[in-house]
Amino acid sequence: MTQIECTIDLAGPGRQIGYLHLPADPDAGATRVPIVSIANGAGPTVLVSAGNHGDEYEGQIAALRLIREIQPAQVSGRIIVVPVVSTEASRRHSRFWPSGANFNRSFPGNPDGPQNEKLAFFFSTVLFPAADVVIDMHSAGASGWIVPCAHMCVPKDRGQRRLMLEAMEAWNSDFHFFYTSAGNYLPNEAERQGKIVVTTELGGTTRIPVAVQEMAWAGLTNVLRHVGVLEGEVVTRASLGLPPATLVDCRFDDGHVGDVRSGLFDSIVAPVSGIFEVMVEPGSPVAKGQPIGRIWSPQDPASPPTELASPVTGFLMGLKTIPTVEQGQSLALIGPRIERDALLAEP
Numbered sequence: 001m002t003q004i005e006c007t008i009d010l011a012g013p014g015r016q017i018g019y020l021h022l023p024a025d026p027d028a029g030a031t032r033v034p035i036v037s038i039a040n041g042a043g044p045t046v047l048v049s050a051g052n053h054g055d056e057y058e059g060q061i062a063a064l065r066l067i068r069e070i071q072p073a074q075v076s077g078r079i080i081v082v083p084v085v086s087t088e089a090s091r092r093h094s095r096f097w098p099s100g101a102n103f104n105r106s107f108p109g110n111p112d113g114p115q116n117e118k119l120a121f122f123f124s125t126v127l128f129p130a131a132d133v134v135i136d137m138h139s140a141g142a143s144g145w146i147v148p149c150a151h152m153c154v155p156k157d158r159g160q161r162r163l164m165l166e167a168m169e170a171w172n173s174d175f176h177f178f179y180t181s182a183g184n185y186l187p188n189e190a191e192r193q194g195k196i197v198v199t200t201e202l203g204g205t206t207r208i209p210v211a212v213q214e215m216a217w218a219g220l221t222n223v224l225r226h227v228g229v230l231e232g233e234v235v236t237r238a239s240l241g242l243p244p245a246t247l248v249d250c251r252f253d254d255g256h257v258g259d260v261r262s263g264l265f266d267s268i269v270a271p272v273s274g275i276f277e278v279m280v281e282p283g284s285p286v287a288k289g290q291p292i293g294r295i296w297s298p299q300d301p302a303s304p305p306t307e308l309a310s311p312v313t314g315f316l317m318g319l320k321t322i323p324t325v326e327q328g329q330s331l332a333l334i335g336p337r338i339e340r341d342a343l344l345a346e347p
């Protein structure tokens with residue numbers, strides 16, 4: 001049984017703004033997480049969350065804007081927004097909770113565990129069961145950059161897979177990619193419950209380009225229209241005069257996008273320490289063996305830089321953005337192109 005008190009009636013109509021109160025825990029810092037429901041009549045329920053990792057602000061801004069700008073009369077069904085999940089981590093510009101916990105490794109959660117697990121349990125047992133669609137917005141955080149896009153894990157169930165793919169595509173980003181995860185992530189649990197799950201990587205690093213923030217807003221509101229909870233015309237890349245998005249297959253480990261210590265940035269691991277020079281812009285095609293960057297050695301200026309070759313032919317999707325690197329550090333996210341039909345036809 002959840003120990004979290006929700007101050008709004010999730011079944012109630014109209015716009016309600018309140019909090020999730022967690023039991024006090026001196027290790028975990030703040031214990032109040034904002035939650036908002038905008039409900040009107042019949043229709044699907046969509047859960048929108050951001051700030052799962054505290055230092056990923058693009059989605060938090062889009063979610064806060066959603067709360068202010070969407071009127072109940074525009075909604076058919078219900079939008080539940082948790083705009084800044086890891087509230088204290090966000091305030092501290094940290095990926096992790098003050099206890100060190102990674103909220104996106106806390107699922108399905110535990111009602112008797114530490115605060116992050118209690119909150120994950122509330123998501124798993126109250127919010128996900130109430131939702132038809134779950135949108136969790138990430139970026140690469142403070143020390144990385146990923147081509148701004150919507151992405152997804154690939155569920156076994158082909159019907160769910162197609163619905164997730166179509167919702168992901170409604171973000172209208174130039175790229176989408178597919179990833180694997182360890183099974184204890186927020187999207188894993190929502191997917192297990194059969195939900196249409198859309199996740200994002202909206203750039204990253206500390207400055208948010210205006211175009212990325214605009215894309216976060218346009219993508220989020222278009223997905224809400226696509227699933228039928230928000231009024232207005234759905235736009236597609238075709239209706240915008242854009243070519244189809246490029247789909248990239250990044251399902252090659254159990255790591256997490258945006259975690260530069262391990263995970264999807266494992267496509268290239270630094271063979272030496274030094275200063276990382278990037279030679280290819282993210283979003284560019286790369287050939288197997290092509291150098292995407294090189295590492296200079298300030299302690300040995302006479303020696304040539306160490307080149308970092310792409311392990312596959314595909315697209316450079318993300319990079320570590322802090323130039324100082326340590327030997328063994330993960331630096332780049334690269335994956336081959338995959339065709340839409342091939343993805344949908346996979347067993």
Ligand SMILES: [Zn+2]
Pocket residue numbers: 052053056138139257258
């Ligand atoms: Zn994240």
